[in-house]
Amino acid sequence: MTALGFLYPGHSAEDDYPRMEQLLGSDVRLAVVHTDIGEDAQRVGTLREMGSAERLAAGVQELRLTGAEAAVWACTSGGFVHGWDGAHEQVRALARTAGMPASSTSFAFAHALAAEGARRVAVAATYPEEVAALFGEFLAAAGFEVVSLHAGGARTAAEVGTWGATEVLELARAADVPEAEVLLLPDTALHTVAHLPLLERELGKTVLTANQVTAWEGLRLAGRRVNAPSLGALFTREPIVQARE
Template identity: 30%
Template sequence: MYGSRARLGLIIPSSTTSEPEYTGAVPEDASVHVARMRLEDTATAETLREMLDSVERCGSLLATANVDAIGFACTVGSLLDGPETATDIERQLSRLTDGPAVATAAAVDRALETLGVHTVAVATPYIDDLNDLERAFLEACGYEVTAIDGLGLESDLAMGAQPPSRAARQARAVDTPDADCVFISCTNYRTFEIIDDLEADLGKPVVSSNQATLWNLLEVAGVEHDRPSLGTLFDRSL
């Protein structure tokens, strides 16, 4: 039976990256079951806020699959009003599914805390307004942002069309000597193939939105993870 070890629920926007990255990285005896929120092709604070109206519907649908844990896989969508946005989403989904829930922004915070990060350089595909929200969230969580760089993309589909090599170049360019870690934000920005090589090149941990969400989701589901190609984070436990 698919998911004999764990059934993982995943709520995503109009992402074309999350499903392939998650399904390709979970253990063979775990399965990923996806519900989609409606997001028009422009990712702005306004459209992301409208998208959150779909959380209850998606959580209720995934509850019918009796998932063991559920992940809300959207970075800025889970930090629009600061850290409390992710907390509220996790509580809502836990209530709907009667199980643990993880929202990307909170997962990133947990990942950075677990890695002992104090200062972070951030690469994103976003427009400046979303980068400002990202910076505010990280600072509210107690991190110093040494640099942040966005590609200026508004189209979610355009973000998903970027090759992992683009994320790697951007991460190398935004890194600063005083950053403890580089964070590559956006669950629609492809990163899984590049994390190990980036860590070797930069000499520091690299965290990405999907990586942190998957790590946290497997942790709360009680699934051991053995992913040597997903960076330092996957060597750590909460």
């Protein structure tokens, strides 16, 4: 049994995790611990506070009780808004507090792209422009070329959590361009797991979504390979053990 722990802010698309757990098989457990979201607002200052060391530490004891062997901060914007160096310090602090390997969704995207061998990416973000731009900067710092970045302009996670297949596909299409090797949907508040086969079929390329890569990152930290084609092309390849830090 591989047990993985995820610190997830608030309640928006956390039901993606039991769905993934079913698709991954009976020997993988994905435990979700909810952290305090504070104000539900997609603003830089608010997002930085949401991902503060104090807020993450508050969920660590419950996470330890799940028996998790690795921890992932399941919030993309609550990581990359700290910048490349700040996001590293965030996961280092989480690892020290939790006493286990740790990462975040922001780094999960970087590691998954490296595993895919991709360099040119399109980003379909739910965020306002100022937040989406910071994700673009984070990806550039990781060595990737953002050839298209679309900002959906959503102001709250609660709003994003209500979007279904139609809205998700529209968002993806708004960002997709032929030169992009992979398309990214970076918001963990967005339900995407059920739509992965549709997205990859309609776009004709690998699609990486926030909750999907977060689960993949936990497995990578635990040294596990799981073949689960219904979770997209990413889950048909062996995760890399080492990635650019």
